[in-house]
Amino acid sequence: MLPPRPTDRFMLPRCEDCGKFHFYPRPVCPHCQGAKLAWGEASGKGAVYSHSTVHRAPSPEFREGVPYVIAIVKTDEGPHLLSRVVGVSPEKVSIGMRLQVRLSVDGKPEFEPEV
């Protein structure tokens, strides 16, 4: 199994057998079922695949951030991931919008519009 996700840069699991990226981390490569997996450097670039603006927080810890944008980001390397879109007002977010990664204080990848 992979070591924990690096928190100082944006990386994605990559299969050393077939060379392809995937996400989320899994016991075996979803493309070739290979088990030799490592974190690989990724560009941190991608685009909005889908998005939703959350107006009602699931629990009190998220309440003060409302409204916030949850998105599925399609990375340029291929894999999707769920994340937040930050640094832009929610109504300006649209499918296809280009994004770049920005690591949150705890090393969690979030995305902002590409400069």
Next chain:
Amino acid sequence: MNAYIAGVGESPLGKTPNLNSIDLQRAAALSALDDAGLTLADVDGLLTTPIRVEKWAMPVGMVARGLGIRPGYMATLDVAGASGTAMVHNAAMAVATGQAEVVLCVAGQNQLTNVSRDATVAQIANVGWAHPEYEAPYGPLIPTLYALVAQRHMHEYGTTAEQMAEVAVAIRGHAVLNPLAQMKTPITIQDVLASKMITSPLHMLDCAIVSDGAAAFVVSSRKGRKRPVKLLGQGYGFTHAYIGEHDNIATTGAVQSGRRAFKMAGVKPADIDIAELYDCFTITVIAELEDLGFCPKGEGGRFVEGGRIRLGGELPVATHGGLLSAVHPGLAGGMFHVVEAVRQLRGECGARQVKDAELVLAHGNGGIIGIHCTLILGQG
């Protein structure tokens, strides 16, 4: 050997503060057994699902204990929201292989009064439907994960908020005609669009309700005392565990489950009289209509227009009022679609009866559109 759905029933539904999970399941079980002309003494097989309001290490053992029975065949079945439909199939297999003669399928809980609606919202956001490490920390509601499906579907196919609202309006219309339904006030498309935006593009009325309640059915080699109903085809479809791992989120595993069920039954979508579709959100119904083959991919939004999925329309959907308006107590929610399918095939549905219903499709969806079980039911 043939297996029939010989009896169906439910507990009091909606808000039942004086009944715990076992009270509800016992009431549903006795109602289904009575419907079949059987008693608990006849039961030699038992299926249930996990529930959330109790700390049960072995749900089927606790249900057997609560009913005072010692079945020779038993299992806790969990394919998430598809469990209701999958129970029929698993029970039929047990009967067909001679493991049991009378399988009682029962599940439910007091989700609303034990936990409350707000606590349910918080609880289900944190039990693993969203990936605990890679999704939940961003703060999605479960409805958000379906909203992502809706937004993508709108983008790819031009589906509109009004078309999604029509699903809620049609199904509420059915609940109005069901005396047992929780929500019995008619609504309009404008009401849905004016209801609170929860997680765009889903409004409050695009989302399922939270209920107390339990459902039960009896699957047996015996026909029971009413018109027997038979399982003609079933199929499962699995595409992903987490929505972030699904490459094409506007398409569901209903493609595979539907194809398998229709092939086994030897019928086609146009032969189906009623579709008891899993309606946890309005978008779910639109995607299922497409993926099960009732219309081409991308046409689901247009398909629901013009009253087509309302009673009296070409393909009535969720004729009991569904998860959107009748009852949704957790994993048992999908059982009510089966209960309704059986009653429609028997002609027992009164004001909401679909005339001459001969073939009914019942469909369960679990996770975030990732796991599906389709049944095709007909007269035995």
